[in-house]
Amino acid sequence: MFEYQNNNYENRNQMYDYYQMPETGGPACNRPSGPKKTGKAGKLVKKIGAITLSAALFGSVAAGSFQAVNTLIGPTETSDNTAATENTSASLLKAAAIPGAASEKGSLDVSDIAETVMPSIVSITNKSVQEIQNYFSMFGYGGQTIPQETESRGSGIIIGKNDTELLIVTNNHVIENADTLSAGFIDNQVYEANVKGTDPANDLAVIAVPLESISADTMSQIAVASIGDSDSLKVGEQVVAIGNALGYGQSVTTGIVSATNRTMGSNTQVVNTSADGSALPTYIQTDAAINPGNSGGALVNMKGEVIGINSAKMASTEVEGMGYAIPMSRVSDIIETLMNETTRTKVSADQKSSIGISGLTVNESVNSIYGIPSGVYVASVTPGSGADKAGIKKGYVITGFDGKTITQIQELTELLQYYPAGETVEITVKIPATGGTYTEKTLSVTLGAAENSNNTQTESGQQEDKNNSIY
Incomplete structure (x- = not known):
């Protein structure tokens, strides 16, 4: 496995000591009074004096040069150190000042990140009841199905809270079809969660845990995640x-x-x-x-x-x-929208609702061949249903439900599980016009009871596909 590792280089500044010879204001050499020396002795004295003077001059020049270089380099080092400090501070502020982060690393250690981010991560458990074929139906002896409880797991990220709820973002496929949802936190405590909002097209969902159900000890150990660019x-x-x-x-x-x-x-x-x-x-x-x-x-x-x-x-x-x-x-904008939606729970069996239509998913091939917009094609409308009273007709294409985009029938049936009969919702439809074009319109539909729509299915005088259900 390839492992990426940041190499850290340490800059070491060499320190120099400079020594300057003291300057004197008197003559370079004081000769004792006495007879004047001549000959070889005099020449030797002259040579020694010349060498001494040259050494003194050389030392002064060298000392001055080193001092000048030191003066020039000094401010540059200070400037660089200041800039590095400013950049590190800005980086740490953006990273929410993670404890244990060392400025000389340039980036955090994985262990530092895990320690800080893990309180923001939750485990999500999705429990649902699904209809599966019984043993005998696999061999052609009857097609009955039996209910079976299934359980799946995923993850989520704590992204904020409001006055009453802790908000967690996750994938839509983690929570879809759930009868019950639970969220487990860093302290291994598990709490029941509800759906806040979903966006199947982008595979996003926000779930909420009531703050009143979370213990003070759990609240002290969890944290809201820091979002980056x-x-x-x-x-x-x-x-x-x-x-x-x-x-x-x-x-x-x-x-x-x-x-x-x-x-x-x-x-x-x-x-x-x-x-x-x-x-x-x-x-x-x-x-x-x-x-x-x-x-x-x-x-x-x-x-x-x-x-x-x-x-x-x-x-x-x-x-x-x-x-x-x-x-x-x-x-980020989609998540913020989901965070502000109304928290919903699945309605009970006696409150299940229906729009009052039978429909089909318009997939890519149908869209490309017939030019029908993506969504749910209305194959028939149940007389007297909410859809019928709102003006929805056969041939319309449902593209939105209560502000959420609809691209397939499964998304519509999933949403209906959270809306009780009698509630009024906004449904967006595409209406066929001349020249193969469609116009968009939003209609207010009062949802009917699911069982009533199913009972009146055969009362429709329109030709229907027997495989279609009433939604």
Whole structure:
């Protein structure tokens, strides 16, 4: 496994001691009074005097030169040290002043990051009841199904709180179809959570845990994550992935940014991701290990800032070290919108609702061949239903429900589980016009009881596909 490591270089300044000979104001040499020396002795004295004078002059010049150089270099070193201190302080402020970070490293140690970011990461458990075929139906003896409780696990990131709730962002595929959700924190305490908002097209969801249910001890140990700028990422930059891998609890892996702005088409074999056929979303590609259970966890830069939400990995025996994360800068506005939506819980069986239509998903092939917009094609409308009273007709395409984009029938059925009969919602439809064009309109629809719509299904005089259900 490739390991990326930052090399730290220590700058050492050599220290010099400079000594200057004292200057005197008298004559260079005082000769004692006496007879004048001549001959060889006189010549020798002259030579000694010349050498002494030259040495003195050379020493003065050298000392002055060294002093000048020292004077010039000194301010530069001070300036550099000041700049380094300012940059480090700014970096630490952006990284939320992570404890134990040493300024000379230039970036944080992985252990420092794990210690600081882990209180912001939660494990999420999704429990649901699904209908599965019984044993005999596999051999052609009857097609009955039986309910079975299933459990899946993922990760989430604490991104904020309001007056009554702690807010956690995760992947939509982590929480979809959940009958109950629970969030486990750093202190191993588990609390029930509810859906705040979802965006299936971008594989995002925000869940909420009531603050009144969280103990003071847990609140003292958790933290809100610091969000970074994913647009400033560079290929080769070291990153850390933190999440609930395989449901074993929090774990840490590290790697590098392999690529940015990656897109994945519908024919790409990717685990746990979603893509809008009309506009493919972009991802951060990394070789940090992202395993099942890591979905919804954090991809963190070396400042301890969350720059991505772990979402997918390549599912192929031929591929190794290709994980994907949703860039925070791309989805920050979407997350803020989800954080401010109304928290909802699944309604009871006697409160289940219906729009009063049967429909089909308009996929990419249908869109390209017939020019029908992506969404849910209305195949029929139940007379007297909320859809009928609101003016929805056969041939319309439902593209939005209560402000959320609808691209397939499964998204519509998932949302209806959180809306009781009798509630009025805004539904966006595309209406066929002349020349193969469509006009958009938003209608207010009062949801009816699900069982009533199903009972009146056969009362419709329109031809219906027997495989269609009433929604």
